[in-house]
Amino acid sequence: MKIFHISDSHVSSPSHFNIDSFEKAYHEYENDVYDLLIHSGDITQGGQKEEYQKASELFDKHVWPDVLVPGNHDKRSGGLSLFEKYIGDPNGVKIFDDTLIVRVDSGVPDKNDGRVGMVTFNMVKNNLKKYQNKDLKILILHHHLVPIPMTGRERNVLTNAGDLLELVLGFDVDLVLMGHKHYPNVYKIENTVFVNAGTVSDKKTRHGDVNSYNTITVEKEKIDVKIKRLDDTETFHSFPRKEKHIYHNFGAKHARIVQMSNSYISQSSKFQKTHFEKARSKINNTDSDLIIHCGGIVEEGIKKNYDSARKLFSRFDPPLLFTPAGRDINYLGYRLFPHYFGDFDQEYETDGIIFKGISSSQYDSKTGFIGETERKQLFESFQDYEDKFTCLFLHHNVIPIPHAREKGLLEDSGDLLHDIVKHNIDLVLTGTSSHPYALKINNTVIVNANSLSSVYTRSFFGNSYNLIDIFEKNIVVTEINSLWGNKKILGIWERE
Numbered sequence: 001m002k003i004f005h006i007s008d009s010h011v012s013s014p015s016h017f018n019i020d021s022f023e024k025a026y027h028e029y030e031n032d033v034y035d036l037l038i039h040s041g042d043i044t045q046g047g048q049k050e051e052y053q054k055a056s057e058l059f060d061k062h063v064w065p066d067v068l069v070p071g072n073h074d075k076r077s078g079g080l081s082l083f084e085k086y087i088g089d090p091n092g093v094k095i096f097d098d099t100l101i102v103r104v105d106s107g108v109p110d111k112n113d114g115r116v117g118m119v120t121f122n123m124v125k126n127n128l129k130k131y132q133n134k135d136l137k138i139l140i141l142h143h144h145l146v147p148i149p150m151t152g153r154e155r156n157v158l159t160n161a162g163d164l165l166e167l168v169l170g171f172d173v174d175l176v177l178m179g180h181k182h183y184p185n186v187y188k189i190e191n192t193v194f195v196n197a198g199t200v201s202d203k204k205t206r207h208g209d210v211n212s213y214n215t216i217t218v219e220k221e222k223i224d225v226k227i228k229r230l231d232d233t234e235t236f237h238s239f240p241r242k243e244k245h246i247y248h249n250f251g252a253k254h255a256r257i258v259q260m261s262n263s264y265i266s267q268s269s270k271f272q273k274t275h276f277e278k279a280r281s282k283i284n285n286t287d288s289d290l291i292i293h294c295g296g297i298v299e300e301g302i303k304k305n306y307d308s309a310r311k312l313f314s315r316f317d318p319p320l321l322f323t324p325a326g327r328d329i330n331y332l333g334y335r336l337f338p339h340y341f342g343d344f345d346q347e348y349e350t351d352g353i354i355f356k357g358i359s360s361s362q363y364d365s366k367t368g369f370i371g372e373t374e375r376k377q378l379f380e381s382f383q384d385y386e387d388k389f390t391c392l393f394l395h396h397n398v399i400p401i402p403h404a405r406e407k408g409l410l411e412d413s414g415d416l417l418h419d420i421v422k423h424n425i426d427l428v429l430t431g432t433s434s435h436p437y438a439l440k441i442n443n444t445v446i447v448n449a450n451s452l453s454s455v456y457t458r459s460f461f462g463n464s465y466n467l468i469d470i471f472e473k474n475i476v477v478t479e480i481n482s483l484w485g486n487k488k489i490l491g492i493w494e495r496e
Contacts, residue, residue, distance in 0.1 A: 004029045004037045008182055009201045012044060021211035025201070025211070067437075070105050086098040089106055124139070128173065144178045144194075147399070152206070162400035179197045197212055198229075199212070213230075224236070248443065255351060256287060257391075264299050269292040272454065275463045291316060295328060326361045361395055395432060404432075404434075422439060425444050450464045477490040477492075
């Protein structure tokens with residue numbers, strides 16, 4: 001199958017809409033053979049009747065896309081009713097041969113934010129379940145599920161992006177097509193290829209970029225994605241399809257890491273000391289090489305909490321590394337953290353493995369931010385260890401977490417994730433949202449830790465920590481219940 005993917009045309013007046021770019025893209029579409037033409041939203045600039053009429057005339061002149069979904073701009077000023085009048089149902093399913101296509105309205109009227117409501121979410125879930133044996137499964141929506149680089153303040157992903165991401169990966173969807181941020185981007189997460197289109201004809205581009213579109217070729221063994229910019233430059237990505245692995249030889253074990261988060265130490269009932277002590281006892285008997293605490297050490301940054309935390313963590317046998325959460329550095333915590341636990345950015349090296357922490361938290365704020373200077377210095381420092389296994393740890397998540405409304409995402413998560421993938425960091429450890437989650441994006445395994453001993457957890461498994469075993473050929477992540485010691489495999493991945 002060959003797909004022509006456009007997005008964010010923003011049909012309107014010449015102040016926004018570049019008709020020459022639109023016509024050039026269609027000219028290239030009409031001079032090749034494609035099975036599908038897909039438009040992933042923001043067809044119009046302001047959801048106005050005149051803009052929908054103009055878009056309809058342009059599609060009539062050329063060819064109507066096979067699949068169109070509304071974007072946030074299409075739903076401005078009551079534009080959804082006009083979308084339904086001029087284009088059709090914003091949600092639905094298209095089935096032909098051995099292919100399933102699910103289209104989703106992710107827009108919220110008169111807002112830039114996205115959301116897939118419960119009814120629509122269940123529609124997606126039910127159809128993925130019903131047609132799970134289809135050879136090719138494609139999901140199309142406007143808002144991005146994974147942070148996009150070069151797009152500024154990166155916090156308006158779908159509010160339930162983590163839930164939809166979990167659903168997509170769980171049903172082995174082959175391809176997710178999106179738009180919204182006016183910058184093209186491609187990642188492979190587990191077996192799913194996520195493709196964002198840039199803007200095909202809006203004059204608002206980012207970082208000096210130009211209008212662009214994507215062509216996607218799906219074959220039995222691979223998916224090829226070509227980003228074609230209208231200055232005649234191209235970027236090409238190729239991914240194997242539906243890799244299946246049988247793990248039988250992991251090789252020698254290089255290290256065992258304990259990952260924890262949100263111990264929440266305090267004198268209040270929100271800190272479950274029994275869970276903490278039980279976890280400590282088990283960790284001290286797991287022959288671990290290192291403990292990494294991904295933030296949320298104390299309930300609040302006050303001296304009494306820090307005093308208790310130092311005493312409790314002094315009873316762990318393996319070496320400890322810490323990175324702060326916002327609550328760790330609020331009140332007096334900004335000065336207490338370095339006094340009790342050391343530098344904000346900590347590192348450790350052992351047997352061919354380098355661990356580097358970076359503080360993503362801001363004083364008296366739940367919002368995460370790193371910044372261009374810190375990112376540049378961080379990844380320049382990793383270049384000195386290109387022949388080693390590299391691990392980055394921080395508090396804030398860089399990919400959406402299921403069962404959590406996406407408030408904790410880093411402001412510059414798109415740029416950080418891009419650099420992580422670009423530099424082939426082997427392992428990234430995070431600790432927000434009190435829900436365990438692990439996946440592989442391109443060559444990087446990303447693991448989020450649950451709450452170790454706080455009453456606030458989003459996991460029915462209960463409080464927990466992660467054991468990460470780094471073998472010569474594989475990475476194995478196991479979740480361990482803090483109180484009872486029950487185990488659950490979060491994932492096994494081959495090392496690249």
